[in-house]
Amino acid sequence: MKKRSRVLSVLLTATMVVGVAGCGSSDAASDNAGSSAQETVGESTEAADEAETEEVGQYTVLTDESGNPYDLGGMEIIIADWFSSGEEEEASSAYDEAHQEYLDWIQETYNFTIKQQAVTSWGDSPEDYVNYATTGGDENYVFTLYQGSALTSAIQSGLMYDLSTLDCLDFSESKWDSVVKDTMSKGDSVYAMRAMDHEPTAGIYFNKRLLEEAGIDPESIYELQRNNEWTWDKFEELCKQVQKDTDNDGVIDLYAMTNFSCTLYPAAVYSNGGQFIGKDENGFYNDLESDATMEALNWALDMIDKYEMVYPEDAAWDYTYTAFANGEAVFTCAESYKAGDWADMEDDFGFVCFPMGPRMDHYVNYAQDNVFVIPSCYDAEKAWKIAFAFNLYNEPVPGFEDHEGWKDNYYKSFRDTESVDETLAIMVDSGVPMYDKLVNGIDMGPDLFWGISKDNTPAQKAESIRNTWQSYIDTANGK
Template identity: 60%
Template sequence: MKRRIAEKVLALSLAAAMMAGMAGCGNNDGGSAPGSEGGSSAGTEQSGEEQSSDAGQESGSEEGSAEGEGGNEGGEEAPEEASMPDVITDSDGNPIDLGGMEIIVRDWWTPDEETEPANSFEEAKEEYLDWAQSTYNFTIKQVAVSTWDSAPEDFVNYATTGGDENYVFVLRQGQELVAAMNSGLMYDLGSLDCLDFTEDKWKDGVNKMLSKGDAVYGMRGITPEGRGGMYFNKRLLEEAGIKPDSIYDLQENMEWTWDKFEEICSQVQADTDNDGVIDRYAMVCITQDFYPMAVWSNGGEFIGMDENGKYVNRLESSETIEALNWSLDMIDRFNKVFDSEAAWDYGYTAFANGEGVFIPQETYKAGDWEDMADDFGFVCFPMGPKMQDYTNCYTDNVMVIPACYDAEKAWKIAFAYNLFTDPVPGWEDYNESWKSDYYEKFRDTESVDLTMARMVENGMVTYHTFIPGLDLGADVYWNINKDNTPAQQAETIRNTWAAYLEEANK
């Protein structure tokens, strides 16, 4: 399998080479920098991001990798003689001058060290950033300043007291982020005319999630991360008489549905030695991983946002209730029953040991199964009856500017970050730089080229992590069963959630 992946990378490089040969902290009133004509130079850097339950991570052209996956840029050859973008000028016709600002995009994973470009894309990116920094008189880099644990508190402390530094903070999604936003600690990015949030590089919806009316408090100008999908054990499928590649065929033919998944689960689950005990389970999932993916796959969600920008309870929607009922049935029929004393990661270990065919999990887990004896594949979570396409839920980290900066400083920092995330000249249509590191973690190229490529382009956002007090485990997952249906639990928790939403909507 590793050879296939190496051949894939080589093929990409050769194809690109052939193409090249044919190519010829203060007021929050915002606004433009003094003398500026405004305007945007937005684009997108190609990258991936992954975030586990205990450590948010990102990767990409300007973003390194934490402990899970990364986003080393692809190895394609650059087009010849790519020209730099038009220079953005002030009212006197001179290039915008950022006055030699040193800007830090501060995260918790990027090492503070210089690295040589690994391929043509990285060389072109370095050339572009050198041009941008020289043209507009600034420097910018992304580097770990905080830790994963300290990042929220570090931001609150800095945004409260201020400082001379020029920071873009990276923060993980969740209730701490919302508390900081509601406390007025984040600059209103919607007031800065150097940012145009209609452009494609903001498509993961971070700016939408961090919006109140016309105000925007968070951004992320890089490719969103493919998130949760369904891993499958190829050996166990073959033993059950199913060709592993047929799962990819189902996905590509838009036939990878709940019904088809259920059919395959019925076929693969078996007592192979006829001792009366099932020894090949269809699923070895952790239930709290299955529930939300099923909900999203059916067009449901737990907390949504209405047309007025207000959080709303969608637990009782038909899409969500249908998904939770189906999940209960699938788990009851096909999931391995684990001992109550099992470790928290029992499902991951069982899948690695070949005890079950399927496990729903996020993309970063592929790197944790490097030593797994069996080959595995990865497809989207099967499509629910209310949907016409597969989807996954983006939960990307968020970039914010402290509200303690005055309007001029905030504008300049945002202008620089916009340049930092612009497309590399000549590579505007290159959308595969995030793939390289994933090829090293998955066992086949289809997981990346067919599944993750689809997930990166087709995702959704949701809002339950933004509601203080709300806990899906305690409020929903751990209470639903045959005797207490999802609809009954939704009614039980309705008033509690109404109080949470009332407070959040203030």
Template identity: 70%
Template structure:
């Protein structure tokens, strides 16, 4: 019965999501941004006809199970007792959730599960916006340096502030807490790679699927006007034929001088170049900074794969990138695509929320993975997921209890282990099911860490992206910053 319920829930959710995509509408968000519970957002895509999962009130069995839930016990055979702790997962983006009268079966099952773990182990837990994006690093550092009586698990974004916190001893070593098993598949691997040191210490965790980043958006109307079936791009992706060469073929077809005045007025691309460069490098198996088997960082900017990708991206920009007005705002590339001034753009998945709904694009858009480079046989996207940490100012007992609670909080809901809750918010922001069921589904399982985010001092914009051109090639710029990067990387390696 339990397996049937799970199957029915997934099938009903899929059917409801398809129904909800008859128009390109959304609420201005895509993905979870690290909140770990996309389906608890009051979504209209409900699983309404599936029998509720049992609330776990039946008599326990000899193996510690109560209904569908398994009770974890201490050395004396009693359920672990967290002593009534009030735990806050401290972030900048999780709004207070109102009671959802239209909750799906999954929503209700998750609420019942959360109620059960809190009552069984004597604690409360809530994820909540306690700060702003800009203030979150300083808030964490100040708290971790001075301590407090609160019970916080902090969410931090990747970058210099996070790595400074690690270097300054402000992050608790999670590898010392036996309630966490990082071999479990629920832990996001790109975060584990980034936050695990050469001596096996673990300073950050994420038990939420990787949030999809950069792929290729395309304007369906403009493709059709150029004689290209938008569905053909999804077909290329399915057949593992979506490559750099195929992408350039399409750019050649769609770019044109519509009024024959000698000036191109239908451009193939408009891009935020930092996204394009990063996506191109990762798509070719390259990287800017690597991490070896001993956990030591190294400069990989001058590798063949990375140089090939940067040169290809520069060539594509030279041939197909829209020319912007001299007084254009820094984000003109976003509005240019939204206004139908270019057919393609390399952008991150969350941007779909800005382009859908009543205030979004007039045209429907599709979304595919960034095309494969010649050195790859599968699609990848770079990862920059938010990281969850415990401040080192806490003693071992408190840290263990916080980790124990977070582990439970992020476990799959019993009966819904295969339910893809992450799809719900994405489905509200994209115009077609292929964008989510095919593209995003591939991307969430193929995130590659950006190790340069672990190196204090490296700033990819001024260091590389903003300076390379036909007159200052990637190889020339790599040589110019080689010694500077070496100093930064040596420091990160403790040399």
């Protein structure tokens, strides 16, 4: 672990005043919590000059009942995922430097190390977690998992530590994602956490060249979004304007849309205030046949019928993305991460939220973020120490509390700043839960999206799966 010697030497020699046990060990801290005043390191350090005192004064030491900093005993904590290198990246900004300074400090002060590291693959991660949580191990893991039936099964099987029992975690703090807390809670128990911004999901990408050739200023779409006027009706107006039969032979030469139905349908539903599965004080319930959901599915189906590109017979399953990249359609509904796949796209593109349905007055996007869990095989002391470290690891960096670090990688993927500063900024704050992912047995593609058509309407399809879904829901609700 790289150290900043000047800062750390001051920290280690500073007089540390007894601090609040904002996190207390399973036994001692709960007795001591709230009994002492929290003070800042360096406030009573006469040996440090004024600049050094100001620098280290940003940090706060949490102490045990004896007035000493909590000691995690040199434990190595791994935030286990399927995508991290485990290596410290070179700092490229003032924030990066401050962040690493802070991480160095907490690890030195509380005697532990922590890093993110790939220990599995995306496909193997659910099974690997279950195996580990069942058999245990000497490692100190916080596991990264994606939402789905495997995650739900692990909770139902008692393989997730109940985080609500760990007094070093306060889920009322603003850093914790409220959607994850909602979806990953059962009664008073909390089984997963996320202290990262919601990852923006589905919106509308548009080809700027094709819009300009149709006489539409691409900036006007951003203007509609800014004015809260980006609606289903406005979107269809643009689709009518851009779709063309250029040689008047009765065959469309330029289509308005190319979409992946498993993205378009849920984006439309949530944009209208609908949902597939709801959740209330009694548990999960089927909301597929609600007016908002049915209206959205019928609208999306009608848009596909009118404006969707017809693919070549031998097209690959993901040709929709290729078609957009090739400029064969003006619009596509896709998730924000797809921008990174279009680095070589010749035409410039923009990105706006999915347009609002008639039942909504604001933009929304569905949330399906990765979550972080602690295996239930750990004893209380070990789980507490891991949670204590993870909580500190996710604290805002002192002096950069308002830093929007999530934007950095998106700037590298998108072609304009509006996509990030305007669209993604809205989406980060407007995620809504997808409860269908928490009900084992429900599989939205084969259950619904792949089967609806003009000849098999959403209402007909919903009726045909009603009883099957109810059986899944009853099981999820413990009936």
